[in-house]
Amino acid sequence: MAYALHFPRSFEEAFRLLDPQGQPPALPLAGGTDLLPAVEAGRWHPGALVSLSRLPLATFERAGDEVLIGGTLPLRRLEREPAIGELLPGFAEALREVGSVPLRHRATLGGNVVRASPASDLLPPLLALEASLDLRSQHGRRRVALVDFLRGSWETTLQRGELVERIRVPVPRPGSYRWQRVRPANDISQVGVATALVTSDARSPWRIAAGGMESHPQRLSGAEAALPQEDPSPGEIEEAVHRAREGTRLKDDRRAGEEYRRHLLGVLLRRSITSTVERARSMKGRRT
Amino acid sequence: MTGEPPLTLRVNGEERTVPEVAADTRLLDLLRWRLGLKGTKEGCRTGGCGACTVLVNGESVLSCLTLAREMERQEVTTVEGLTGTPEAEAVQQAFAEAGAVQCGYCTPGFVLALVSLRREHGASPPDLPTLANELGGNLCRCTGYYAIVRALADLLGVPVTSELPKSTFTVEPGGSP
Numbered sequence: 001m002a003y004a005l006h007f008p009r010s011f012e013e014a015f016r017l018l019d020p021q022g023q024p025p026a027l028p029l030a031g032g033t034d035l036l037p038a039v040e041a042g043r044w045h046p047g048a049l050v051s052l053s054r055l056p057l058a059t060f061e062r063a064g065d066e067v068l069i070g071g072t073l074p075l076r077r078l079e080r081e082p083a084i085g086e087l088l089p090g091f092a093e094a095l096r097e098v099g100s101v102p103l104r105h106r107a108t109l110g111g112n113v114v115r116a117s118p119a120s121d122l123l124p125p126l127l128a129l130e131a132s133l134d135l136r137s138q139h140g141r142r143r144v145a146l147v148d149f150l151r152g153s154w155e156t157t158l159q160r161g162e163l164v165e166r167i168r169v170p171v172p173r174p175g176s177y178r179w180q181r182v183r184p185a186n187d188i189s190q191v192g193v194a195t196a197l198v199t200s201d202a203r204s205p206w207r208i209a210a211g212g213m214e215s216h217p218q219r220l221s222g223a224e225a226a227l228p229q230e231d232p233s234p235g236e237i238e239e240a241v242h243r244a245r246e247g248t249r250l251k252d253d254r255r256a257g258e259e260y261r262r263h264l265l266g267v268l269l270r271r272s273i274t275s276t277v278e279r280a281r282s283m284k285g286r287r288t
Numbered sequence: 289m290t291g292e293p294p295l296t297l298r299v300n301g302e303e304r305t306v307p308e309v310a311a312d313t314r315l316l317d318l319l320r321w322r323l324g325l326k327g328t329k330e331g332c333r334t335g336g337c338g339a340c341t342v343l344v345n346g347e348s349v350l351s352c353l354t355l356a357r358e359m360e361r362q363e364v365t366t367v368e369g370l371t372g373t374p375e376a377e378a379v380q381q382a383f384a385e386a387g388a389v390q391c392g393y394c395t396p397g398f399v400l401a402l403v404s405l406r407r408e409h410g411a412s413p414p415d416l417p418t419l420a421n422e423l424g425g426n427l428c429r430c431t432g433y434y435a436i437v438r439a440l441a442d443l444l445g446v447p448v449t450s451e452l453p454k455s456t457f458t459v460e461p462g463g464s465p
Contacts, residue, residue: 005311005357033353037334053358100425102341102348102401185424
C-alpha cells in the first residue's frame with residue numbers, strides 16, 4: 001500500500017508527476033474522502049498520490065451568466081456561497097445532502113464529478129443545469145459538457161494526467177432536488193431527482209435528471225418533452241411522471257429494489273417539478 | 289519508515305515537528321500514536337461515524353480521511369486543545385445541562401463538530417431541523433441524539449419551543465414536500 005506523496009506548486013510540475021505512462025499510475029488527490037478509503041481497502045494501488053492542495057484550484061467566481069467553480073473547492077464552501085443559494089437553489093439543496101459537514105469541509109466538486117458515482121447527489125442537479133467542465137492536461141485545455149463526460153457507473157472520458165480545472169454552471173436557474181434514503185443524513189440516496197428551468201427552448205423549458213438508475217445519473221428527455229411550458233398542467237405533470245417511470249432502467253440492489261425505485265422516481269419527480277415551479281415564480285424578475 | 293521526511297504542523301496552538309511521517313499516515317494515527325492525543329477516537333475509519341472529527345484551521349474535518357502530510361504548516365485542534373477555553377466551557381455546560389453524554393466515545397467528535405458549527409454560523413444560526421441535519425455525520429450508538437441536538441440548540445441560542453420535530457429523526461423524502 002506504500003505510495004509516494006507529492007505536493008506540486010505549479011500545473012507543470014503536477015502534470016509531470018501525473019505522467020500518463022507511469023506505472024503503477026499516479027493519481028490526483030483532491031479532498032481524499034473517497035480516494036483514501038478506496039486505496040486503504042486495496043481497490044486501487046497507486047504508485048503515487050499527487051496532492052492538488054497547493055494549486056490555485058479552490059476558486060469560485062461569477063462571470064456573466066455562469067458561475068465558475070474550481071475543481072478543488074470544498075463542497076461546504078460552495079454550499080455557503082450566497083450566490084449558490086440565490087441563483088441555483090436546487091443545486092444548493094443537493095450540496096447540503098452530501099455526506100456530512102466534516103466530510104464536506106474537504107470533499108470537492110471536481111472529485112465528486114470525476115468519480116461518477118451512480119448514487120451521486122450532485123450529478124443529477126448538474127446535469128439538469130447543463131453544467132460543463134474545463135479540463136486541463138499537459139497538452140492544454142478542453143471543454144466538455146457534463147452529459148458527454150459521463151460514460152457509465154464510475155466511468156468518464158477523463159484521461160490520465162487530466163485535471164478538472166473548473167465546473168461551469170449557467171445562472172440563474174430555478175430548480176430543485178428531491179431524494180430518498182434510509183437515513184436522512186450521512187447516507188446514500190436510493191433515488192435523487194433534479195429539475196431545472198431554462199429560459200428559452202422551443203421544445204421544453206424543463207431539464208430533468210435522476211440518479212439511482214441502472215447506470216450513471218442521466219437526463220430524462222422523454223419526461224422533459226412532456227412539459228412544454230414553465231407552469232405545467234396537472235395532466236402534463238402526470239404524463240412526465242409516466243414517461244420517466246416507463247422509460248428508465250433503475251438499479252436493483254441491497255439499497256432498494258427496482259420497483260421501489262420506480263415508485264420513488266415518480267413521487268420525487270412530481271415533488272421536484274412543483275417546487276421548481278414555485279421557485280421560478282419567486283425568482284421572476286431576477287432571471288436573465 | 290526510514291527515509292520519510294519530518295512533518296511540521298501546529299497542534300493545539302503549539303508548533304510540533306514529527307520525524308519520519310510516512311506518506312500514507314492518517315491524521316488520526318498521527319494524533320493518537322505519534323503525538324499521544326487519544327481524545328480523538330477511531331470509529332469506522334471510512335468517514336461514516338464522525339468519532340475522529342478534529343478542527344483543521346478552525347473547521348471540522350474527519351481525521352481518518354485526511355493524510356497527515358496534508359497538514360504541513362496547518363493548524364489542528366483536538367478536544368485536548370479546547371480544554372479550559374471559554375468555548376469548551378460553553379460546550380461542556382450545554383452538554384451537561386442537556387444530559388448529552390452517555391458512554392462518551394462519540395463525545396470528542398461531537399464537541400468539535402459543535403464548535404465548528406458554532407463558529408461557522410456565528411450570530412445567525414439556521415433553524416433546528418437544519419442544525420440537527422448538520423450534526424448527522426456524528427453517530428452516537430447510545431442513541432442520545434435528542435439530548436445532543438438540544439445541547440447544540442442551547443449553545444447557538446436556537447429556541448426549542450416544544451418537542452423537536454419528528455422529521456428530525458425519521459425518514460422523509462428530501463426537503464419539504
